Amino acid sequence: MAPPAQNPQNPQQRHSPPARPEPPRGDHAATLRRLEKSAGRLAAHAIARMDEQLPWYRAMPPENRSWIGLVAQAGIAAFTEWFRHPEAPQAISTDVFGTAPRELTRAISLRQTVEMVRTTIEVMESAIDEVAAPGDESVLREALLVYAREIAFATAQVYAQAAEARGAWDARLESLVVNAVLSGEADEGVLSRAAALGWNSPDKIVVVLGTAPNGDSELTVEAIRRASRHAKLQVLTGVLGERLVVIAGGDDDPIRVAKALIGPFAPGPVVAGPVVGDLLSATRSAQAAAAGLKACRAWPDAPRPALTDDLLPERAMAGDRYARSQLVEEIYRPLEEAGSALLETLSVYLEQASSLEGAARMLFVHPNTVRYRLRRVTDVTGWSPSDVRSAFTLRIALILGRLSDGERPR
Structure with a gap:
């Protein structure tokens, strides 16, 4: 006898349970x-x-x-x-x-x-x-x-x-370390957390800041890690808001470090802070880099990457007290100690004459004397008055130095 036909309208036939497996032999x-x-x-x-x-x-x-x-x-x-x-x-x-x-x-x-x-x-x-x-x-x-x-x-x-x-936990721990360094809250606990992440306490550390690209931040962090392995650098990195922060150790050239890691950054300014000796001091490098990144908008032609010292005038004008102090202490005070002739010559050359001959006439000296004194300015400060960018930095340093003199108790 043929088996009964299946009726699709019959729910008992349509949902009948499967046959039970045969018991084992x-x-x-x-x-x-x-x-x-x-x-x-x-x-x-x-x-x-x-x-x-x-x-x-x-x-x-x-x-x-x-x-x-x-x-x-x-x-x-x-x-x-x-x-x-x-x-x-x-x-x-x-x-x-x-x-x-x-x-x-x-x-x-x-x-x-x-x-x-x-x-x-x-x-x-x-x-x-x-x-x-x-x-x-x-x-x-x-x-x-x-x-x-x-x-x-x-x-x-x-x-x-x-x-x-483990990766999720390490990422959270790394973000805590990077945020502590950037916010100036680094302490001994940060050192232990960094050690747990494999940080070997290099003695040359640079903080690099820029804009984070759109998309998955984990991919950005992994790209930084690949670049650091290729450059033989240790890194602690994280995306904090719109900023990509990299703490890099193992090289004493900030520009070389920034160029090695610049690939994953989004278009826009990238700033490298000064070299420091340990992770606790990296706060100083991070804060200088943050101030430089903020001030970059005032210098549209800034190099990429840029050093924080390249942005000293813009940082000072933006209210960075460390930049103001650095300009006074590293430029104005050494010139002041070198003798009034250097300060006077530099002031006349930058603010009034704009030429060797004009400055010589105003100072009643020979042009070669002006030339010699300007070379001495370069030797004392490291900034050349004949370079447009350096001249701008020197001029801001002179202004800040005079203001600082006016604030001294008489």
Whole structure:
């Protein structure tokens, strides 16, 4: 008789439950019983083989070795249960690796875990002929192959989840360190956090600031890391609002550091702070770079990257008291100490004459005397009056120095 036709309008036929799986055959049930009885022996054999073949296992402390032994036992027990109900969905990663603490993923590497799993699978494979019931050897071998694939995926998942959690925690910790340095709140706690991130306390540190590109900040941070590895620099970096902050160690040339890391920055100014000797002093470099980045808008033709010292006049005019103090202490005071002739000559040349001959006439000296005195200005300050940009910096320094003199108590 032909089977009854299916009626799509009949909900009982459309949603009828699937047929239950057939109960295991006799030889399959016998294999299961043998597996259960042999689980302890197989686990002990696996541990003994690890001790014999894996040097890293022998070198581990007893606590970690005991955890690995539990993982091996859990793996064999999970295979037995999986072999009992192969059609049932099971979380192998939870069954096998859930017995070990999360810290074990830090104690042993992914490569070592793969060696541990491979050793355990080899021990189980070598015992197939002994454990399987007669006629069930091929079924057990095929099941072990499938289980080995599943345990490999579960291993990768465990380490991927641990890496994601560790990466997220490290990113938050790194942001705290970078923010503390930028805000001037760096202390001994910042040093310990940086050490936890692998910072080796280089003695030459530069802070580079610029605009962060649009998009995923994690991709930007990873791009900075790739550039730093290529340049052999240590970095702590983060995206804080619209700014991309990089604390770089290992080079005493700020421009070279900034050029090596400039690729991931968005278009716009990039400013490198002065070189400092340690992470706590990096606050000074960071604050100078922040002030320079703010002042860059007043100098549209500023180089990219620019040094904070290149932006001293703009920083001073924007209210940066450190820049004002630096201009006075590094330019005006040395000229003042070198004699009034240098200050007078520089003032006349910059503010009134604009030429050697004109300055010579106003000072009633020979043009060669003016030329000599201007060279002395360059020697004393490092800024050349004949260069347009340097002349602007010198002129601002003269103005600030005179204002500073007026504020001195008489």
